[in-house]
Amino acid sequence: MNICVIGSGYVGLVTGACFAEFGVQVVCVDKDEKKIEGLEKGIMPIYEPGLDELVARNVKEGRLSFTTDTPEAVRNALVVFIAVPTPSRPDGGTDLSFVEAVAREVGQHMDGYKVIVTKSTVPVGTSVKVRKWIEESFGDNPSSPRFSTASNPEFLREGAAIGDFMRPDRVVLGTEDVEAEAILKDLYRPLYLNETPVVMTNVATAELTKYAANAFLATKISFINEVADLCEDVGADVQAIARGIGLDNRIGKKFLHAGPGFGGSCFPKDTRSLAHFAAEAGGSFEIVEAVIRVNDKRPERMIEKIVDVLDGDAQNKTVSVLGLSFKPETDDMRDAPSIDILQGMIERGAQVRAYDPQAMDEARKVLPGVMMCESSYEACEGGDVLVLMTEWNQFRMLDLGRVKELLSRPTIVDLRNVYKPDPMRKAGFTYISVGR
Ligand SMILES: NC(=O)c1ccc[n+]([C@@H]2O[C@H](COP(=O)([O-])OP(=O)(O)OC[C@H]3O[C@@H](n4cnc5c(N)ncnc54)[C@H](O)[C@@H]3O)[C@@H](O)[C@H]2O)c1
Numbered sequence: 001m002n003i004c005v006i007g008s009g010y011v012g013l014v015t016g017a018c019f020a021e022f023g024v025q026v027v028c029v030d031k032d033e034k035k036i037e038g039l040e041k042g043i044m045p046i047y048e049p050g051l052d053e054l055v056a057r058n059v060k061e062g063r064l065s066f067t068t069d070t071p072e073a074v075r076n077a078l079v080v081f082i083a084v085p086t087p088s089r090p091d092g093g094t095d096l097s098f099v100e101a102v103a104r105e106v107g108q109h110m111d112g113y114k115v116i117v118t119k120s121t122v123p124v125g126t127s128v129k130v131r132k133w134i135e136e137s138f139g140d141n142p143s144s145p146r147f148s149t150a151s152n153p154e155f156l157r158e159g160a161a162i163g164d165f166m167r168p169d170r171v172v173l174g175t176e177d178v179e180a181e182a183i184l185k186d187l188y189r190p191l192y193l194n195e196t197p198v199v200m201t202n203v204a205t206a207e208l209t210k211y212a213a214n215a216f217l218a219t220k221i222s223f224i225n226e227v228a229d230l231c232e233d234v235g236a237d238v239q240a241i242a243r244g245i246g247l248d249n250r251i252g253k254k255f256l257h258a259g260p261g262f263g264g265s266c267f268p269k270d271t272r273s274l275a276h277f278a279a280e281a282g283g284s285f286e287i288v289e290a291v292i293r294v295n296d297k298r299p300e301r302m303i304e305k306i307v308d309v310l311d312g313d314a315q316n317k318t319v320s321v322l323g324l325s326f327k328p329e330t331d332d333m334r335d336a337p338s339i340d341i342l343q344g345m346i347e348r349g350a351q352v353r354a355y356d357p358q359a360m361d362e363a364r365k366v367l368p369g370v371m372m373c374e375s376s377y378e379a380c381e382g383g384d385v386l387v388l389m390t391e392w393n394q395f396r397m398l399d400l401g402r403v404k405e406l407l408s409r410p411t412i413v414d415l416r417n418v419y420k421p422d423p424m425r426k427a428g429f430t431y432i433s434v435g436r
Pocket of ligand 1: 006007008009010011012029030031032035070083084085086098101102119120121122154155156157158265266
């Protein structure tokens with residue numbers, strides 16, 4: 001089967017490479033010429049573990065190629081995936097302009113039956129709009145062919161994206177069209193053979209399933225963050241509580257890590273979008289609104305922790321920071337909690353020096369006032385406080401003796417609860433963490 005994936009970012013590139021690995025003939029399209037030129041030379045536009053080998057192998061074996069030529073890619077494909085950004089608008093709604101542009105371009109160049117699959121995260125009703133945009137653009141297309149639409153939301157996690165795509169907990173396929181259903185089932189056949197559960201449903205349900213999943217996970221994070229705040233007020237330990245509740249299978253251990261709040265390219269925008277389209281539908285989504293409010297307050301609370309250990313005054317103090325990306329194993333800085341927290345510290349007069357194993361190029365664009373260092377230890381030099389912002393594995397076993405020597409004050413604010421309070425205090429650090 002020939003498919004094309006329009007948008008070759010975190011989702012599109014992983015989707016394309018993984019389908020190629022399953023034996024499908026894939027063309028990944030992007031309008032960013034530099035990205036496509038790089039990909040043709042084997043240069044990945046993002047950091048995602050294992051992606052470079054997967055891409056190289058499938059390019060070499062002739063199943064995966066890259067282009068900026070959308071019309072050609074569409075003409076040759078039976079299935080067209082849309083995997084372009086769906087950012088937040090200022091009012092919290094979703095900016096569908098990238099999806100619309102792709103749908104219209106697809107409509108202009110379709111020359112036979114195709115299944116148009118929305119993989120971008122989109123509000124309920126978008127697939128109906130995709131159909132309308134395609135049909136409207138038939139004005140420029142003499143063949144006006146028959147086509148089907150479907151929704152196939154993506155649940156992969158950055159940093160573990162390939163494993164998540166190849167061995168997902170489930171696949172959600174939404175379509176009301178039997179022909180599209182048969183084609184998509186065939187495309188996903190390698191996963192059927194793995195006994196991956198496939199939820200076949202209608203388009204609106206598939207679209208909403210993605211938001212419900214992200215909102216639920218975000219709710220767990222805001223919930224445990226509020227438990228952490230309460231722990232700080234009453235002298236309890238949030239990590240023990242997370243274990244105490246997480247061992248209950250009905251609750252589950254994941255997404256119960258107290259910290260600086262959720263960030264990244266999905267949870268912040270998807271929770272806002274869900275609250276927004278729930279309101280547009282005439283209702284409200286009060287839990288999600290509360291989740292967003294709780295999360296919005298996290299940076300200020302984290303800033304207070306840091307300023308407190310600086311005796312209430314950050315002016316001319318040096319803040320050393322380890323980790324900038326919104327989570328480990330990615331270079332993604334979109335809505336990373338580090339942005340608001342470090343900007344807040346700079347506004348309060350601090351100098352910030354930071355190190356991240358992968359995200360410094362991206363971080364330079366959004367945190368121009370931060371001095372980027374070559375290593376964890378260089379970042380520690382002269383720091384009045386060390387802030388552990390993102391729990392990359394390499395920060396779990398720091399040479400604490402060296403850290404202590406390099407800092408001008410042996411003070412650590414551990415926003416990810418990587419270390420244990422007692423040994424850190426015994427090692428001579430002033431040690432502050434979250435909810436303990
Ligand atoms: N990143 C994630 O972890 C993740 C997970 C699940 C779902 N999603 C959803 O998937 C969608 C894509 O997210 P992403 O993180 O991959 O975005 P991204 O920004 O990494 O990639 C999107 C790509 O689309 C390209 N593009 C934009 N308009 C185009 C056009 N008209 N023609 C061709 N290419 C075009 C951009 O140049 C970019 O390379 C979003 O809706 C997002 O919410 C993301």
